[in-house]
Amino acid sequence: MDGKRKFNGTSNGHAKKPRNPDDDEEMGFEAELAAFENSEDMDQTLLMGDGPENQTTSERWSRPPPPELDPSKHNLEFQQLDVENYLGQPLPGMPGAQIGPVPVVRMFGVTMEGNSVCCHVHGFCPYFYIEAPSQFEEHHCEKLQKALDQKVIADIRNNKDNVQEAVLMVELVEKLNIHGYNGDKKQRYIKISVTLPRFVAAASRLLKKEVIMSEIDFQDCRAFENNIDFDIRFMVDTDVVGCNWIELPMGHWRIRNSHSKPLPESRCQIEVDVAFDRFISHEPEGEWSKVAPFRILSFDIECAGRKGIFPEAKIDPVIQIANMVIRQGEREPFIRNVFTLNECAPIIGSQVLCHDKETQMLDKWSAFVREVDPDILTGYNINNFDFPYLLNRAAHLKVRNFEYLGRIKNIRSVIKEQMLQSKQMGRRENQYVNFEGRVPFDLLFVLLRDYKLRSYTLNAVSYHFLQEQKEDVHHSIITDLQNGDEQTRRRLAMYCLKDAYLPLRLLEKLMAIVNYMEMARVTGVPLESLLTRGQQIKVLSQLLRKAKTKGFIMPSYTSQGSDEQYEGATVIEPKRGYYADPISTLDFASLYPSIMMAHNLCYTTLVLGGTREKLRQQENLQDDQVERTPANNYFVKSEVRRGLLPEILESLLAARKRAKNDLKVETDPFKRKVLDGRQLALKISANSVYGFTGAQVGKLPCLEISGSVTAYGRTMIEMTKNEVESHYTQANGYENNAVVIYGDTDSVMVNFGVKTLERSMELGREAAELVSSKFVHPIKLEFEKVYYPYLLINKKRYAGLYFTRPDTYDKMDCKGIETVRRDNSPLVANLMNSCLQKLLIERDPDGAVAYVKQVIADLLCNRIDISHLVITKELAKTDYAAKQAHVELAAKMKKRDPGTAPKLGDRVPYVICAAAKNTPAYQKAEDPLYVLENSVPIDATYYLEQQLSKPLLRIFEPILGDNAESILLKGEHTRTRTVVTSKVGGLAGFMTKKTSCLGCKSLMPKGYEQACLCPHCEPRMSELYQKEVGAKRELEETFSRLWTECQRCQESLHEEVICSNRDCPIFYMRQKVRMDLDNQEKRVLRFGLAEW
Template sequence: MHDFSFAPKSKDARKQQQQTLDDSKQHHQQQQDNQQQQQPAKGTAAMPTVPRSLSDGDNGAKRRVERSASGSKKWKAGGKNSNPESQDSAFVDELGDMGTNGERISDVARPPAKPMDSSKEAFVFQQLDLDSYLDVPLPGMPGPQRGNVQIFRLFGVTKGGNSVLMHVHGFCPFIYTPAPANFTPSMLGEFKMALDKQIKETTSSAKDVPEVVMMVEIVSKESIYGFHATGKRPFLKIYLVQHKFINPARRALEQGTITLSKLGTLSYEVYESNLELNLRFMVETQLVGCNWVEVPAGKYKFRSFSSTPKPVSLAQYELDVAFDAFISHPAEDEWQQIAPLRILSFDIECAGRKGVFPEPDKDPVIQIANMVQVEGESKPFVRNVFTLGTCAPIVGSKVIACKTEIELLESWSAFVRECDPDIVTGYNITNFDLPFLMNRAKHLGARKFPYLGRLRNVQSKLSETKFSSKAYGTRESKVTSMEGRVPLDVLQILQRDYKLRSYTLNSVSAHFLSEQKEDVHHSIITDLQNGNDETRRRLAVYCMKDAYLPLRLLSKLMCVVNYMEMARVTGVPLSYLLSRGQQIKVISQLMRHAGQHDLVIPVHERQGSDEQYEGATVIQPKRGYYDTPIATLDFSSLYPSIMMAHNLCYTTLLSPQERSHLHPDDYIKTPNGDYFVKNKVRKGLLPLILESLLSARKRAKADLKKETDPFRKSVLNGRQLALKISANSVYGFTGATVGKLPCLAISSSVTAFGREMIEATKQHVESRYNVKNGYKHDAVVIYGDTDSVMVKFGLDSLEETMKVAQEAAEYVTSKFIRPINLEFEKVYFPYLLINKKRYAGLFWTRTEKWDKMDCKGLVTVRRDNCPLVVTLINTCLHKLLIERNVEGAIDFAKKTISDLLCNEIDISQLVITKALTKTADEYDGKQAHVELAERMRKRDAGSAPTLGDRVAYVIIRGPKGAPAFEKSEDPIYVLENNIQLDTQYYLHNQLEKPLMSIFEPILGSRAKELLSGEHTRVVVKRASSAGGNDKKSRGSIMSFTRAKATCRSCRALLPAGRTTLCSACEKDIDVHFQRELLKKRQLEDRYARLWAQCQRCQGSVMQDVLCTSKDCPIFYMRKKVQKDLRMQNEVVGKFDDSW
């Protein structure tokens, strides 16, 4: 059936009664059945609430106030309920199922660390995070022996689940510079002295350092950039004592301040001075993110309080190792496993003030809920909540009631140290929860609070960063330092990896977990807190659910495993994956491979040049509706395979001078006009990297097929995905002009080859498969894009098409250099080609049954459209392509348009969302969502969207000629104030284009009928209770008007005295009364069902519904039906008088 993507699919496995409440008729019957099942089970609990809430009035704000005024009384009554279990939410049952208080629940600490003999046993652990610090050198370790040196800290976990901190000593950062001509080893000493002196003279912090330049040696290296017939040449490798002296050293070298007695004063080009210290360390010690580290027996020493140095951290094992004494295992075979990592998910609640978003210097933190889970296990083993003030017990969880806020904060901080999580997660913790706690603790003077990391005596600090990336846009974020723990905010993961309409916890839970959560408005939280034990318990359950959902999301999306595999494949630390962009991953791989081949990377000066090169080609689409099978031929991994086939790399790029020394057989000219040497002269580094990535992926996929254990399977799957993404990002790296090492000669050659290949494929297919060569039909390439071509072979049967297509793929592949491979993958039948990058079709890979409906570039996947468009287009396509029912699709479209004009469409279907990425001043023109955010900020600064948020809005009616940005409005505001939506806008600006694009190829000129037919002639206009938001003319005429009665049947104006029907229609009063009454009953029924649905969603049928979730279509429906019902009640009431 068609997929209502916005509707929640809340199916509670245990009850099986939670069904999507939906508008469409086909669900109606089912729904009623559910209702009937439900009622005997739950008694009459659901129903009595309906009339009461009706009389509450529809004004949300007002209702909340009323509720809260009488709130404590109501809740007290609830507390006295003889059967308290019956009012508990489903989540409480779930918590109960996880275990009772007796079990491991208070067992927060890690398993005890068993003593080890460092001289006999090797020490093995999985490292997760690393950083470096400066300290005096440890005697007996390699490297500089005087002054402060660079020491690295590796945090990790052993197989047994014990935490580890390993100090790695003796590693010195270094840079390269080409040795000048005539440089001899005897000059090394002089060079070192001269550089050392120069750095000390120019850098104040270097003055007291005994030795800045550790050592200089001559090594044989080659620059990665360009092909050099001469091969390797001598380079000076300069070791420095601290990372911060790299830049002074580079300046000293580049500016020509180094004088050697025999060579005079020269300036030197510097290589690899812009690489990060952590990455440099990892590359040199062959560490990759999250891999296993083994220190052989006798090579390490544990720290203890009786020895020097003393432990500085809370880790169970703390040891010192020389940088060349440990083994770093590549993540293969047995080293693919994952240690039992502890993941802490938490959520805080603040008692905010009405209408203001909580501020840490004013609003108290009242609850912190925690869930700790071991990666790979299904349930959190620690479930607790810290509350301010007493709170009734919650089964399966521990309630820790605190008397003061300082106690709450400090005992939570102690809890974090005790349970010692490796990964800290939650929903928006980096930008809200953690900064709020930090600031609150600072404000209250909770001195023991800010020690959240693994290091003793090191305070957590709050700082701000701005992350800017072409792929992910600009985001401001805050960083709370927690040494040794990796923050993994689920919100940030989702914003990076998934394109969603809304990123509230509620809507992502609905999307990924098919589960709704209650969305309690922050203004109610204070009332719940000020109530009694029971109200605080309700809040605690809500808070715990918010802590639990991020864990569920992490395991459902397998984030930890996938991220870890990505870290292992690309070799960067886990924390970089969220805080850094794509480039760092490629650099890490490039550095590793370059080092193996004695290549050094030059420092590319960032020039913000916007040099563009030609991208991929598109074969002009032959638009239309194809009722015959269309075969799709794809180049698999097109760009990586081009780079491999043609040996495109930094190291093979030929400069004109170099080219003059070579035989024309030794190099190729790309269609772009660049020259690269062939494989036989020198194999490029990038092709090598790609080969290793792709062969690793092949291996992982093969292992995946064999593997049966689900956890290891997910690890392998994460691995092959990471490998694929990495292979594809190499091309992008060469084209990133603001990157570390752009090389447009490579990237533009790659795309040029790609264009040529698409054209060639078209030629090959069309010149072979035609009537002249004995085939039944002429094959036509109807469309081609980047790495695929769509071919119409003209055959009617799927089976034949697949056979010919397979053959064609092999034939064309044979025309290209390996490993370029054209694959036949799928057939579209039927196929609707709308335009470039826009098409839809039924996807077949087997002849028996279609696989899915595939839509590309249609509104269905764009987010700046309202869900109505998506639903409508999806349903129409479903009817057109799968059911082949053109009339059905037309009828559905007409019905939707007619509903729209009659105001029958739910407002949630009309909500458009757009991300607020810049402030209003930075946008060029005025835009609807930006203007609305501005207006909302004036109404209520707290709840208004801020930078980075997605703004939800609807378009309301405005004066003629008013631009759309003046007509945008907050959906909740619209609902509360009864404002009219601009249905014409939705029809013409939202629905018209996509509808025409899919119907025109099929219906031709008849398609226009959809927009102006008979069904558009019934419209409903309701008066609103507030003026529009047109600031220039605020103030509504409504308050001055009097409504005059019109006939309920023929709409004629009624004379005074009459209220319902005109004299002409009165004869049929019974009919009309019946109709209105029926309408009222239907509305009542619908309202009752919606209310019950919300009660089920909050998991309790005894409590009022507090939820005001902006993402929930049910909430909007409930609001609207409530309003409609009140109006209908008035109408029926009038009949009562005239009856």
């Protein structure tokens, strides 16, 4: 308790920092921290006992005490956040197998009062189905159960769990196969319930491979639903969706306490047992859409690394851990503290807990986590850095009990490697640490999933979303700060606290937790799997739920990795050009989902090849009850059977419509963004249903569905084009013949040949209605916008001014143009943006051309800020087949300094440098900072020819015609160039600089080597001197402005700037100006002291 007492001693003198409410200036983080509601009891940390078991040391940290609960008199309601299962012993009086081990489901959650709950759900058994052979009868069930039971037990390799019973029950049931329409008559299936989840796979494998019963052969019987995770199985069968409320009605549950049997296993305040069929799972609607006040712990650690080496847990100590804990729904974190190694000066608004030994600090932190009992753990890149580091470090230092961070007393948190492969995310290697009952919710994962950014460092992210630059202390400086005095450690602590606080602010700003919870509720999967798994599981969970209510079961599918392809979407050949007239755009609303709904495309409605004739005879299926799709597949119409997928889509789209309506009335710009995000998430979920049917390595691919969907889409685009072009003609009394100039997947662009926005909108609306009436409900063609003017460059490449109202434009819309792509430098994006703005909004082509010329001239003269030239690319793997710039550079940087070098998954920033002729581009990449420090010459030609020329010509050719190239890229403005002299390179050490005249740049004649001007320029000495001094003064001023800017950002105006934030443009500018100033100073010095 040393640390705490010290803290008490130093913090007594705190005066509340005076705050001027009229102060309009933005608060710095330090002030912000100080301004948090000053908790009166922060200074009086109550010590209520110690020891690893009894964790309550501080009232502030602990949860409120739980109410007295009597299972016979009270209901217990809680919001569950995590669902998992374990092997346990059966509890007498509970359903299910009575001989252990049995699977028990554990739900963790929080009550509305903020008490944590661990609920053991007993009696739910895993099961699967197989097709029943025709001779299989009811009386065979028992025999099969016994035979299979023996086989499965014999199959267990080493029976360390002492399993005595494997197959619990065999029943004959009647179900429908989800795949293919076969009438409403149910078929017979055998439902096999087993004791442990792993026996599902074992039993179905044995049924396939071995002879179980001599009289009946099961080897050709297809297995159903044997590839469903146990947790998902449980949630589907008990109607539990992610993050919903669970109610345990009185009389049906038992409480665990210190004298109950079994004893509590968890660190939760309330621990209970219930049977799987005795609790109520509330649908998240109405009252039950509320959110419990769960605790979110955000933390960040600092390590004292060695120079140039990335910290390694075995060697480099952890020196600080900053923590912020917030209750969901509140605005400010109610716990703010930092655990430090060695003395640290006090920080207003935060507790400082100093420790003499690292082991002591780690031990206390671990106890802190257990005491605070957070439901959600967050931070930035905690999964891949902070957690593994802490665990490895604690293991190395042999800190006892550190690894017990989860909610189950006897389970350690350990690090596992996890691979995630998904179409959306690509391949990712992650580390995963288990915390039973706590959800690791790494902000980095959220951002990687939901946002496409140039850089994913915390600095870049906080700038992007919060418009705040953040001081970035390079880890090599951290050690120096730690080895300084208590003030330098305080500085480090401020930095560390900020890193812990930012994730919370970002989560709040992005409403990530609320949105993810919504997603979990809509799709029915646990919160955690949204971050750790792909899209398929979401669809699967919804499909299983729908199928269950209608008596369908899903066949298991083993992917064969077939190459069968179906035709994708269609693109109407664009009529390229610059359109000065308004262009109306007609869009299909949610095209693919609405096709599936309109044409009732589903697994359950598919008429499998060859069964059509049979169905006609047996089920009396008439031809008009079947619809043939353009891809030549047959589906029954909805009056025969409504498909499951269309129903799922309907509920998703209804939810989206609600979100969109909210969006319309919402005025707060940020909440608008959030609602927009939610409707987008629902749209993605709806579209992923289509993706699920097309995923060939998926759980149940069905190319008949996905192929039909795209085929319908193609015909619809064609039909729209024909309708519009045949109806809107001069012959029908319209101003002009309408022309469809472009169409892609779900939209067509129409030139009605009218001059005003009002008229084009009117015609657009009319056409949308006209065409919609020709399609099946709910397919709807919508008029959404008019582009005016419109620059159509190519397929999927266009730009235009986007109008939804005739009076003002909404935005400038660019598709496929280099304004957004991340593998281009910001120079290109900014230039394109400005050009398009000048072309489309200002309608000033000459201005745009002049602007381009200026930028090109700046580029050739090395006047472009280097941060604009940085290209970033993700280092996804190291073994690319072809050599790539960013991979080569990463390897090169690793040799220079393994500490700062990019790692797998990082985005590598680089610039292209000049190199000898024919040097492949991948060798020309260089670290921007290295370039700046060594004045390595930039390959301006590369940027001009490879990056700028093509996109520029694309947008200017429709306007300037064929000589665009010579106007833009070869004019007078390209004749002035600056060549910098590199400080590295083979010859750098041998060369000396020859003096040249400061006035006319010519070489100094003999005898004048020491002078500053050549004889011809000497008469202008005074003028030239003033010019140089003026330039120096200007640079000085720029530098001090940048310097103060950085000091302001680090919030201490009297300390040196130590930030090296590579995402901050000011950082690069500061470095560049510093060097320019050095050179300029030398130039001025050449004039010597005044002689006149």
